[in-house]
Every structure is written in C-alpha cells, then in structure tokens.
Amino acid sequence: MKEEIIIAGFGGQGVLSMGKILAYCAIMQDMEVTWMPSYGPEMRGGTANVCVIVSDKKISSPIVTKYDTAIILNQQSLDKFESTVKPGGLLVYDPNGIINPPTRTDIQICKIDAINVAAQVGNAKVYNMAVMGAYLKMKPIVKSENIDKGLAKCIPARYADLISLNKAAIEEGMKAVEVIR
Amino acid sequence: MAEKILMKGNEAIAISAIRNGADGYFGYPITPQSEVMETLMKERPWLTTGMVVLQAESETSSINMVYGGACCGKKVLTSSSSPGISLMCEGLSYLAGAELPCVIVNCQRGGPGLGTIQPSQSDYNQCVKGGGHGDYNAIVLAPASAQDMYDFVDWGFDLAFKYRTPVIILADGIVGQMMEKVELRPEKPRMTKEELLKVAPWATTGKTADRPYNVITSLALESDVQERFNQKLAAKYAVIKEQEVKYEEYQTEDAEYVFVAFGCSARICEAVVDQLREEGIKAGLLRPVTLFPFPTKRIEELSGQVKSMMSIELNLGQMVDDVKLAVNGKCPVGFYGRQGGIIYTPDEIVEEFKKFNNLK
Numbered sequence: 001m002k003e004e005i006i007i008a009g010f011g012g013q014g015v016l017s018m019g020k021i022l023a024y025c026a027i028m029q030d031m032e033v034t035w036m037p038s039y040g041p042e043m044r045g046g047t048a049n050v051c052v053i054v055s056d057k058k059i060s061s062p063i064v065t066k067y068d069t070a071i072i073l074n075q076q077s078l079d080k081f082e083s084t085v086k087p088g089g090l091l092v093y094d095p096n097g098i099i100n101p102p103t104r105t106d107i108q109i110c111k112i113d114a115i116n117v118a119a120q121v122g123n124a125k126v127y128n129m130a131v132m133g134a135y136l137k138m139k140p141i142v143k144s145e146n147i148d149k150g151l152a153k154c155i156p157a158r159y160a161d162l163i164s165l166n167k168a169a170i171e172e173g174m175k176a177v178e179v180i181r
Numbered sequence: 182m183a184e185k186i187l188m189k190g191n192e193a194i195a196i197s198a199i200r201n202g203a204d205g206y207f208g209y210p211i212t213p214q215s216e217v218m219e220t221l222m223k224e225r226p227w228l229t230t231g232m233v234v235l236q237a238e239s240e241t242s243s244i245n246m247v248y249g250g251a252c253c254g255k256k257v258l259t260s261s262s263s264p265g266i267s268l269m270c271e272g273l274s275y276l277a278g279a280e281l282p283c284v285i286v287n288c289q290r291g292g293p294g295l296g297t298i299q300p301s302q303s304d305y306n307q308c309v310k311g312g313g314h315g316d317y318n319a320i321v322l323a324p325a326s327a328q329d330m331y332d333f334v335d336w337g338f339d340l341a342f343k344y345r346t347p348v349i350i351l352a353d354g355i356v357g358q359m360m361e362k363v364e365l366r367p368e369k370p371r372m373t374k375e376e377l378l379k380v381a382p383w384a385t386t387g388k389t390a391d392r393p394y395n396v397i398t399s400l401a402l403e404s405d406v407q408e409r410f411n412q413k414l415a416a417k418y419a420v421i422k423e424q425e426v427k428y429e430e431y432q433t434e435d436a437e438y439v440f441v442a443f444g445c446s447a448r449i450c451e452a453v454v455d456q457l458r459e460e461g462i463k464a465g466l467l468r469p470v471t472l473f474p475f476p477t478k479r480i481e482e483l484s485g486q487v488k489s490m491m492s493i494e495l496n497l498g499q500m501v502d503d504v505k506l507a508v509n510g511k512c513p514v515g516f517y518g519r520q521g522g523i524i525y526t527p528d529e530i531v532e533e534f535k536k537f538n539n540l541k
Contacts, residue, residue, distance in 0.1 A: 020360065024187055027362055033187070035360035039213060039298070060451035062359050063524045153187075 001031075001056050003141055004064050006081055008049035009073025009094075014128030017154070018071075019050035022132060025142040025150030026054040034062040047076055054141060071135055073114075075099060092135050092177070110138055111178045118169060126169035133173025183364045190330040190356045193363050194260060194286055195220035197334040198232070202371040204255035205233040207246035209265060212298040213354040214288035217260040230371055240265040244272030244285075251281035252397045254377045254384025256338050260286035262354075263304050264295055266312070273347055274313025277414075278399025282341030282381075284334060285319075286350045288357035291522045299522020300354030302444060303496035308349050309472045309503075316411055318418055319347040320425065321472040323443040327361035335369070340425065342380055344417055351472060353495065355445040355524070421474050428476040429468045432458065436465030438538065439483050441504050442493040443469050445524075450493050452527040453534070462540065472500070480507035489538055491515040493530060513537075 005022070009015045016037055023033040037050045051067075053059050070081045072093040078100070085091050087106045094114050095101065102109050112134035118127040136142065142150070147170060151163050188196065194217050198206060208218045218236060226232035237243035243259045250257035261269060266287045276283060287308060291301035309321050320340050322333045330352060337348040377384060385397055401407040429447075432454050433439060442450040447468035457464040467483060469476050484490060489512050492501035501516040508514050515537040519525045535541065 020187065023360065027185060027187060033360075033362060035187070036355065037358060039354070039358050060455065061449040061527055062355065062445070063449060063526065065526045065528075 005069045007071040008077030015048045018128040019052045028146040028149040109180045129169035130173035133170035134177035137174035185362045190327045191216035192220045193331040197331040199226040201335040202369045205257040207243040211262045240268035244269035254381035258284040270312040276347045277317035280345040284337040289353040297522040305499035426474045427470040431466040433465035437463040477507040484508040484511040489513040
C-alpha cells in the first residue's frame with residue numbers, strides 16, 4: 001500500500017499539522033512516511049501545502065507530481081491541484097469559499113463542511129481534524145486505535161484534554177462527509 | 182525497539198548534536214535551515230547536558246566561534262545555508278589550516294548570490310573542492326534522509342576528531358525541511374576533561390607545569406615549514422581517500438545503465454530506477470554517501486560493466502566532472518539537472534535518460 005496525498009489551503013487552517021498528525025497515525029501503524037511542506041514564497045503569500053506519503057515499504061522519492069488524494073481547503077489550491085489527482089483518485093474539499101467547484105469526472109469527489117462540523121464540536125481550532133476525519137472515512141488507511149495514538153503523540157501532555165475534542169472532530173467529520181461522485 | 186520520532190532533517194541535526202555530546206553550537210538564521218537553532222533553543226541543552234547554544238551576529242562570527250571552541254578540543258558545530266556558507270569559507274580554510282575538528286551543516290539553497298530559498302545542490306564544487314583558499318579538503322557527507330541527518334552528526338564528529346579536520350554535512354532544502362521517522366540512537370555524554378586530553382592532546386586546554394607551550398595556528402611564514410605542512414595534509418587526505426569512502430548501490434549488480442546521484446537526488450533516482458526496471462531496462466544507482474572522499478574506484482569499476490552513466494544533480498553539472506574523471510573515457514557520461522529550486526520528477530529524468538541513450 002502506498003498513498004500519496006497533497007493537503008492544501010490557507011495558512012492557519014492547520015494544513016501542515018493535519019499532515020503531521022496523519023503521518024504520526026501512520027507511524028503508529030508501523031508504516032513509512034514522508035512529510036514535505038511548501039516553505040517557499042507561496043507560503044508567505046498565505047497558502048500552505050504539504051505532501052504526505054505513507055507506504056508499507058521504504059519511500060524513495062519524497063517529491064511527486066501526481067497524487068492519490070488531494071485534500072483542498074481553498075479555491076487557489078483547488079485550481080492548482082485538481083488536475084494533479086491520478087485518474088481514479090480522490091479529491092476531498094471544503095465547499096466554504098469555493099466559487100468554482102471541481103469538475104473532473106474521472107476521480108471520486110467528496111465534500112466536507114468542516115467549518116460547520118468544528119462549530120458543532122465546539123472549537124473552531126479542530127477544523128482540520130474534521131477534514132482529516134472525512135478523508136479517513138473515504139480511505140481508512142489507519143485503524144481507529146492508531147488515530148488515538150497518533151493524536152497523543154502530536155498533542156503535548158499539558159493539552160491532553162484536547163485529545164478527546166480532536167477525536168470528536170475526526171468522528172464527526174467521518175459522519176459529515178458527502179460523496180458527490 | 183528504539184522509539185521512532187517524526188522530525189524534520191534540521192530538527193534531527195539539533196537533537197542529534199545534543200544527544201551525541203556536542204559542547205557548542207554557534208549559528209545565524211537562514212532559510213531553509215533555521216530549525217536547527219530553533220530546535221536547540223527550544224530544547225535548552227545548556228540546562229541538561231551543558232551544551233552552549235549561541236546565536237552569533239553573523240555567519241563570519243559563528244564560524245570563528247567554532248574555530249575558538251575547536252581549538253579547546255570541544256565538539257562544536259554550526260549550520261547555515263549557501264550564502265551563509267560563503268561567508269564561512271575564510272574560517273573553513275583556517276580550520277583546515279589549523280587542523281581543527283568541527284561539523285558544518287550546509288542546507289543548500291539555489292544560488293549564486295542570495296538566490297532562492299528552495300532546495301539545490303549547487304554548492305558541490307564549493308564544499309567538495311574547498312570553498313576557502315589554499316590546498317585543503319574537508320570531509321563531505323551527503324545525507325538523503327532525516328535519519329541520515331541524525332546519524333551523520335555523530336559520524337561527522339568521529340571523523341573530524343580522527344583526522345583533525347572540518348567535516349561538512351552537505352544537505353539541501355528537501356532533506357532539511359522534510360519530516361520522516363527518526364530512530365534515536367543511544368546517547369553519548371559530553372567528553373570529560375580527562376577524555377578530552379586523551380582524544381585531543383593537541384587542544385589548548387591550559388599550560389600546566391608538565392606541559393610544553395602549545396599554540397594552534399595556521400600561520401607558517403617559512404616556506405619549507407609551510408610545504409612540509411601541505412605534504413602532511415596531502416598524506417592525511419590520502420588516508421581518508423583510502424579508508425573512508427562510503428557509497429550505496431541500488432540494483433547495480435546486472436545494471437547496463439547507472440545513475441550517479443547524491444542526497445535528495447539519489448532518492449528521486451531510486452524511483453527512476455524502479456520505473457525503468459518495470460519497462461525492462463536494466464538501470465541502477467550509485468549514491469555517493471561521502472563526496473570527499475569520492476567513490477572514484479567503484480565508479481571506475483562500474484564503468485567497465487555498463488553502456489553509460491548519468492549524473493543527476495540539482496545544479497548545472499558539478500559532480501559530473503568527478504564522475505567523468507573516475508570513468509576516464511570507458512563509457513559515455515551524461516548529465517541532467519534542474520536549477521533555481523525546481524526539483525525534477527522521476528518522469529522527467531526517465532525522459533532525459535532515454536534521450537541521452539537513444540532509447541524509446
């Protein structure tokens with residue numbers, strides 16, 4: 001199993017940390033991972049993206065141009081990455097702020113209103129975990145117990161009370177994901 | 182099983198320095214390596230191991246602080262990225278001239294000048310051929326993963342003290358910024374003064390009654406003294422070339438075509454080899470892990486076995502000269518590179534490879 005994922009959105013939406021948590025969950029499942037962020041001028045312009053690769057085997061190139069999954073949180077990123085999803089791949093996006101929705105018909109497309117999910121859970125900061133939940137529902141690459149372990153690794157012990165909140169956001173995200181085609 | 186932690190290559194350098202008993206780090210921030218000092222400042226090792234972490238006022242200053250620490254036999258390191266390394270080259274030459282051990286991390290970005298902050302391998306010539314003035318070489322290690330970044334700090338210090346020479350870890354923006362699993366090796370404490378006197382009897386640790394006057398300098402005004410010193414260095418480099426060459430091979434046993442690539446490029450070329458093998462083309466990869474000493478002998482051997490070789494680098498073609506010297510005309514040597522922080526994709530390399538070898 002090898003899954004190449006691009007996660008892209010605005011700085012502050014938790015794109016990089018979602019990638020990190022996802023990578024940690026995969027490590028807990030004894031998989032290989034690479035996490036390669038954008039750190040260039042585009043990041044300073046407000047958009048952020050990270051390429052996460054998880055695999056059963058050693059990962060050679062950390063740089064890829066076609067992805068199995070694109071997780072998209074703003075219009076700029078949708079415009080940039082929709083065409084990079086492999087045929088038969090998956091695109092998960094948050095419709096908030098999207099004026100021109102994805103048009104491809106050769107990939108699976110899912111919608112997650114993560115702003116709404118985060119509001120229901122009661123903390124806007126778990127927005128990215130709602131998105132991650134939606135993704136993991138569509139592609140359950142890590143087991144539930146390893147999600148718990150991954151979260152525990154990423155959240156400092158002094159914020160341990162936030163683990164359950166994040167977990168709730170992931171679970172609600174799983175329920176709220178909507179398959180468009 | 183040892184714990185595996187997800188960390189950036191730059192963080193791995195910092196954590197490894199602390200865990201391997203480094204005495205001091207002196208640096209100045211520059212993208213894409215600022216996480217080295219950031220992590221050290223966050224970890225606050227001066228409270229635990231006693232390691233000094235200091236932000237100097239410039240790269241020139243940090244390399245000279247390294248010189249000072251190294252004179253005292255301390256395990257000291259610095260890190261920077263390309264333009265900062267240029268500023269350090271004077272100090273690097275002095276360190277080589279005074280035969281001082283230290284580790285210098287270069288997390289390369291595109292140049293010349295201030296260039297770009299994106300990954301590059303365009304400091305190959307600068308770091309492998311010298312950089313500073315005078316007849317010298319530093320040992321140059323080329324990491325390709327976060328684990329390498331962690332491991333090469335300890336290996337680098339071992340080599341630096343064994344040969345009394347600066348060691349450069351020639352990384353790049355990808356290896357520095359990418360997060361991967363890192364296994365933390367058992368810790369090594371900092372050297373005690375007794376250990377230091379054994380490992381580095383040449384160090385300036387203070388004049389005692391039973392110890393002769395001891396000066397560390399790179400100045401030799403008399404030509405015959407200087408020439409003797411140059412020849413001493415030459416003899417040292419000959420031993421290093423004989424004993425410390427390290428490389429990795431991938432699918433070379435039956436290879437008809439061999440790529441030569443270091444650092445992040447070697448990772449990408451591994452994917453290229455897999456892709457070509459799927460098409461039935463017998464490709465292989467030689468990854469120099471040490472750039473000085475260079476795996477000249479092994480490349481020469483392989484050149485007798487293959488139809489061609491190709492050097493893949495994120496620059497305009499620098500290591501390819503060393504590959505050609507090793508091959509010495511035995512087979513055609515091609516080159517493909519990208520610059521400015523643009524990274525080649527495996528597909529792109531496959532295409533260039535086929536063009537060079539007239540294959541479809």
